[in-house]
Amino acid sequence: MDLLNRIDEVRAQLQNDIQQVGADPQAAENLRIKYLGKKGLISVLFADFNSIPAEQKPQIGRVLNILKKDAEARIQALSEKLKATSSQDEFFDYSLPGLTPAVGHLHPITQTLNRVIAIFREIGFVVEFGPEVETDYNNFQALNFADDHPARDMQDTFFIDEKRLLRTHTSPIQIRTMLKKKPPIRILAPGRVYRNEAINPRSHCVFHQVEGLYVDENVTFSELKTTLEVFAWRFFGADVKTRFRPGFFPFTEPSAEMDISCFICAGKGCRLCKYTGWLEILGCGMVDPNVFKNVGIDPEKYTGYAFGMGIDRTALLKYGIGDIRLYFDGDVRFLEQF
Numbered sequence: 001m002d003l004l005n006r007i008d009e010v011r012a013q014l015q016n017d018i019q020q021v022g023a024d025p026q027a028a029e030n031l032r033i034k035y036l037g038k039k040g041l042i043s044v045l046f047a048d049f050n051s052i053p054a055e056q057k058p059q060i061g062r063v064l065n066i067l068k069k070d071a072e073a074r075i076q077a078l079s080e081k082l083k084a085t086s087s088q089d090e091f092f093d094y095s096l097p098g099l100t101p102a103v104g105h106l107h108p109i110t111q112t113l114n115r116v117i118a119i120f121r122e123i124g125f126v127v128e129f130g131p132e133v134e135t136d137y138n139n140f141q142a143l144n145f146a147d148d149h150p151a152r153d154m155q156d157t158f159f160i161d162e163k164r165l166l167r168t169h170t171s172p173i174q175i176r177t178m179l180k181k182k183p184p185i186r187i188l189a190p191g192r193v194y195r196n197e198a199i200n201p202r203s204h205c206v207f208h209q210v211e212g213l214y215v216d217e218n219v220t221f222s223e224l225k226t227t228l229e230v231f232a233w234r235f236f237g238a239d240v241k242t243r244f245r246p247g248f249f250p251f252t253e254p255s256a257e258m259d260i261s262c263f264i265c266a267g268k269g270c271r272l273c274k275y276t277g278w279l280e281i282l283g284c285g286m287v288d289p290n291v292f293k294n295v296g297i298d299p300e301k302y303t304g305y306a307f308g309m310g311i312d313r314t315a316l317l318k319y320g321i322g323d324i325r326l327y328f329d330g331d332v333r334f335l336e337q338f
């Protein structure tokens with residue numbers, strides 16, 4: 001076969017080899033050796049070129065040089081391409097942290113509830129639950145609200161029928177617990193409550209309360225005060241002051257409302273505390289003997305205290321939120337902040 005044909009053949013073979021190359025970065029070097037190395041296919045052609053007749057040399061020499069240059073250029077290009085792809089692989093840093101999927105968290109109301117519960121748990125309270133659809137008896141009657149008692153108007157009620165309603169407070173859980181357990185009783189009852197009230201930045205028709213109840217022999221008002229003071233310090237900070245004002249609830253006698261000194265202005269007076277220096281936190285009192293009679297506990301033998309606290313408002317104060325409706329809009333941009 002004459003030299004020109006062999007040149008064509010080598011060119012075709014090179015073309016073929018380049019197409020077959022995989023991702024192995026060594027491949028370009030192997031091709032260089034195979035074609036351009038000392039004993040490479042093209043070098044062999046050059047060796048044979050020396051022995052052809054002189055008059056053929058200019059023409060065949062040109063073709064052969066073109067093949068060599070072409071081979072060098074293509075193998076060089078291939079080598080760069082393989083290096084580039086393999087260096088991309090080398091740059092992949094497997095120790096980089098992965099993409100963290102968005103993780104949800106507890107609702108700020110639940111977080112607040114959990115903190116309140118944790119504090120009272122440490123003092124020995126256990127958690128009790130009750131249904132949101134309650135009987136009129138548990139929600140009002142047994143708690144010493146007579147049918148025509150004006151205190152019923154304090155709590156605008158969603159009635160379901162004559163005897164059932166959406167509980168207006170968590171106090172019916174006191175009744176349920178005292179009906180099934182004998183003293184000593186020390187419970188904390190969190191839950192959602194409903195009142196037929198206009199929705200505005202400060203109030204909502206759905207909100208949350210925590211009820212506390214302690215019944216035993218010789219339970220005193222000063223124990224109630226101490227317990228709630230300890231709670232206030234734990235929850236709001238050790239420098240808050242507390243004060244108890246006389247209040248009225250049908251199911252406690254005497255009744256009181258507890259305020260804490262405003263933790264924004266430290267009692268000096270600001271917008272949050274409406275320039276009074278105090279924030280109202282909860283209602284409380286000594287369990288009314290009538291309530292004990294309604295659940296079959298002897299009021300001569302036992303005394304007890306109870307307290308009830310709104311969680312939503314407490315969380316508003318704690319987090320400095322201006323609008324209670326934000327809790328229930330489900331806007332993640334708001335909720336993500338807690």
Ligand code: DAH
Nearest residue numbers: 169252283284285306307308
């Ligand atoms: N149930 C009352 C309310 O919703 C709060 C309350 C006040 C609960 C005094 C109590 C208590 O247990 O002793 O306004």
